[in-house]
Amino acid sequence: MIKTARLQFITEHRFRMRDAEKLRGFFANKFQAEDFFHNHYPDGNSIYRMPLVQYKVIDGVLSIFGYNEAVPLLADKFIKVKEIAINDRVFSHFETSLHVLEEEFSVSEDLYSYVFDSYWLPVNQRNYMQYINNRLDLDRVLRNNLLTNFKGLGIEADKRIMVKGEFMEKKLKVNDIEYFGMLGKFVTNVKMPDYFGIGRMKAIGFGCVRRK
Numbered sequence: 001m002i003k004t005a006r007l008q009f010i011t012e013h014r015f016r017m018r019d020a021e022k023l024r025g026f027f028a029n030k031f032q033a034e035d036f037f038h039n040h041y042p043d044g045n046s047i048y049r050m051p052l053v054q055y056k057v058i059d060g061v062l063s064i065f066g067y068n069e070a071v072p073l074l075a076d077k078f079i080k081v082k083e084i085a086i087n088d089r090v091f092s093h094f095e096t097s098l099h100v101l102e103e104e105f106s107v108s109e110d111l112y113s114y115v116f117d118s119y120w121l122p123v124n125q126r127n128y129m130q131y132i133n134n135r136l137d138l139d140r141v142l143r144n145n146l147l148t149n150f151k152g153l154g155i156e157a158d159k160r161i162m163v164k165g166e167f168m169e170k171k172l173k174v175n176d177i178e179y180f181g182m183l184g185k186f187v188t189n190v191k192m193p194d195y196f197g198i199g200r201m202k203a204i205g206f207g208c209v210r211r212k
Contacts, residue, residue: 001102001103001104001105002067002068002102002103002104002105002153002155002193003067003068003071003100003101003102004065004066004067004071004100004101004102004103004193005064005065005066005067005070005071005074005075005098005099005100005101006063006064006065006097006098006099006101006195007063007064007065007066007074007078007096007097007098008058008061008062008063008064008096008097008098009061009062009063009081009084009091009094009095009096010061010094010095010096010097011061011062011091011093011094011095013060013091014060015057015060015061015062015086016057016060017056017057017118017205019057019062019086019087020055020056020057020062020204020205021055021174021204021205022086022087023055023057023062023064023084023086024037024038024055024203024204026084026085026086027053027055027064028040030081031077034073034077035047036052036053036066036069036070036073037053037073039051039203049152050148050149050151050152050153051197051202051203052066052067052068052069052070053065053066053067053070053073053074053203054066054067054197054202054203054204054205055203055204055205056118056195056197056205056208057205058117058195058208062084062086063195064078065195065197067153068153068154071100074098075098075100078096078098081096101193103192103193104191104192104193105149105150105153105155105190105191105192105193105196106155106190106191107157107158107159107160107161107189107190107191108159108189108190108191109159109189110189110191111162111187111188111189112187112188112189112190112191112192112211113185113186113187113211113212114185114186114187114188114192114209114210114211114212115183115184115185115209115210115212116182116183116184116185116207116208116209117195117208117209117210118205118206118207118208119170119172119179119181119182119183119206119207120142120167120181120182120183120198120199120206120207121179121180121181121182121199121200121201121206121207122136122138122141122142122145122180122182122199122200123136123179123180124200127141131180138165138167138182139163139164139165139186140163141199142163142165142186142188142198142199143161143162143163143188145198145199145207146161146163146188146190146192146198147161149192149196149198159189161188161189161190162188162189163186163187163188163190164186164187164188165184165185165186165187166184166185166186167182167183167184167186168182168183168184169181169182170182170183174201181206185212192209194209194210194211195208195209195210196208196209197209
């Protein structure tokens with residue numbers, strides 16, 4: 001089991017996925033002393049760990065997810081947020097919704113079906129040539145991404161992880177860098193919370209999954 005917190009700021013405005021990165025920037029500046037919000041040391045160097053605070057846009061709503069050690073921090077700080085600035089616009093009239101749960105993240109005997117709600121980024125510098133030559137096994141990449149999450153949360157995957165998926169490619173740009181993004185669906189024997197982040201840049205909403 002893992003502890004999860006889902007914090008949402010509900011306004012009449014509908015946000016786009018790219019606003020998740022702006023939300024991260026806002027919280028990183030507001031709570032600079034709390035490194036869970038931005039994963040950086042005071043000198044600016046990155047902290048290499050799984051991001052336990054992840055920023056997402058769910059159905060147009062600004063959302064922050066916290067896991068394990070970050071859950072009490074998120075629950076403590078959200079009450080102090082009276083306004084949010086996104087794209088040079090300040091939002092001060094919003095409702096907040098906070099749900100704190102214990103949810104399962106484990107390798108099971110059963111199979112579960114998931115869809116990607118946001119683009120998954122499986123292609124990196126190491127496997128780029130394999131991908132463009134149609135030799136990259138995306139199922140294997142996804143399995144390794146899930147295993148990375150287990151390690152990042154300090155949980156032992158006590159059974160072999162199985163994944164089988166169908167993916168559709170789209171090229172997209174993030175901060176002027178082009179990526180191969182994937183949407184689609186997959187079946188796995190890993191049971192995980194909805195809106196869990198998988199793979200690269202999950203701190204700003206990429207690789208967000210939901211059970212079908």
